Amino acid sequence: MLVLLAEDDKDLGDLVKYNLEKNHFKVDWILDGEEAAEKVEKVKYDLAILDLMLPGLDGLEICKRIRRSPKNRDIPVIILTALSSEDTKLKGFSAGADDYVTKPFSMKELLARIEAVLRRAGHVKKDVLEFEGIKLDRKSKSVTVDGEPIYLTKTELQLLEFFLEHPEELFSREELLEKIWGADHNETTRTVDVYISRLRKKLGEKGKYLRTLPRLGYKLTKE
16 A cells, blocks of 8 residues: 655654555655645555644645545545644544544554554455465465465565455556555656566466556456
């Protein structure tokens, strides 16, 4: 899952980013409110974590823009704030926030809040993902095809996991670059083609399910 983290405290942002990535999230960390608002219009996220006080635009305004965004209007939003007053929280919920986490907080608490809002939004991570004989175990990071183990590189594994999480959904090369390599990647769309080709070969006969739609992108499909 791709997370928008808008936090201008570098120490806290680094800590949150590290722990989210440790728990298998991809993080787009931004320190400026204006830049975060621009990203909301361009990148599809699965979750937003917004500091209330940011340079440029504050977290409440970004939250409002998320709720107006065609790409991100339905994603869960968590507000981080040192202000714990009831009035502050009410403003956040009115802006469309799903939860508040008051600073200082433990990473254990934040991760629990994240899990809760994702569960309410219908995003429950399964330990094992399967599709037509392709099986990926998230805990052991192992992949089998019809019961036979195959070896994937880290990027190939991330790519397969993403498609297994979104079967029958079409993704452009640009969207895959953002999801797998991050919003600030320096890769070209050719990189996606290369990794898709490698992944298909390793999946053997099952590679046929990873289809190319000319000029549109890629889809994991039974069609």
